[in-house]
Amino acid sequence: MSTHEQSAAGAGVPAVVAVVGGGTMGAGIVQQFLTAGADVVLVEATAEAAGAGRARVAAGLEGARSRGRIDAEPAAYLARLRTVTDTAAIPADTGLVVEAVPERPELKIAVLTAAEAAVGEDAVLASNTSSLSVTELAAALQRPHRFLGTHFFNPVPASKLVEIVVAPGTDPAVLESVRGWVGALGKTEIAVRDAPGFATSRLGVTLGLEAIRMVEEEVASPADIDTAMELGYRHPMGPLRLTDLVGLDVRLAIAEHLASELGDRFAPPELLRRMVAEGKLGKKTGQGFHTWDEGE
Known part of the structure; x- marks a missing residue:
């Protein structure tokens, strides 16, 4: 067992964590590790993006x-957060690198391979992917047994779940380390086998797409559909409000990926495609299935 795995036994997080990508998800992941006691290095492409x-x-x-x-x-x-603009600047003693860049396989592979070259052999690499094949990402690495998926949820600080996605070659000791680190963040983990959409995206996208089809068919308003699921099924947030929060463009990309892997039942509704084309991406643009105020 490596020194990084041994540190997990004490229910703490690695002393040094790197997060690549400082968008909404990446910033939330950084915040979580800072509040859990880690020193964090945030990697972005430019000084402006890092700021x-x-x-x-x-x-x-x-x-x-x-x-x-x-x-x-x-x-x-x-005071424990440092920003850099080159993946090669990730410290060699980093215990965990979390990649949190957009859902494009070629981008994620480029980030992960560069991060792997920067850190020691005992470091764990993780992808915050919500739908891409962890097995395919692992195939590009020199140490695929030190890699898995850590699917955080938005907003990261408030969410209680992390979905750990295990590739066939993932070392069981790495899985146990990450389980401990997730617990140290105050979150609950589930471990799933690498499969299209994992568990959460597959189920969540199914519900979200059907809700969009209902709007498209004028079955009910977005507000009423969300209220039905919140009050009738005790969901903390309706599927259309959640789609707005995730981003309609993100949901479209996931749906297209799942449709290519699992068939037409995940085909994106035309309404979703049209709204993305019109720039109605949800909370981040102020307009999606709901109108969002800047302070929300």
Whole structure:
């Protein structure tokens, strides 16, 4: 067992964590590891993007402080955050690298192979993918046994779940380490075999696409469809509001991928394609199936 696996036995997180990609998901993952005690290196393509990522983390910490979820001032956590613009600058003693870039296989492979070259042989690499094949990503690596998927959910700080996706070659000790690290973040993990859509995306997209078809067929309004699932089935958020939160463009990309792997039952509705083409991407643009105020 490596020193990184041994550190997991103490229910802590790795001392040094790198996150590649400082968008909404990446910033949330950074925030979680900072509040769990890790030193975090955030990797972005440019200094401007890195600054924006740091600002997202700072805003998230401010929100957590205002809600009483953290005790220290945000500056205390930000003191352990460093930003770089080159994957090669990831410290060699990093215990975990989480890739959180857009859902494009070629981009993820480029990031993961560069990160693998920067870190030691004991480091664990993980992809925050919601639908791409972890097995195919692992095939590009020199140490595929040190790799798996860690599917975080949006918003990361508030979400209680991390879906761990295991490729056929993943070392069982790596899985156990990541289970411990997820627990140290205050979240619950589930482990699933690598399959199209895993467990969560496959089920969540199925519900979301059918809700979009219902809007398309004028069965009910988006608000009423969401209320039906929230009150009738006790979902914390309706499928259309969740689609807005995830991003209609993200949901479209996942649906197209699942349709190519699993068939026409995942074919995106024309309404979804049209809204994406019109730039109605959900919360991040202020308009999707619902209208979003800037403060929401």
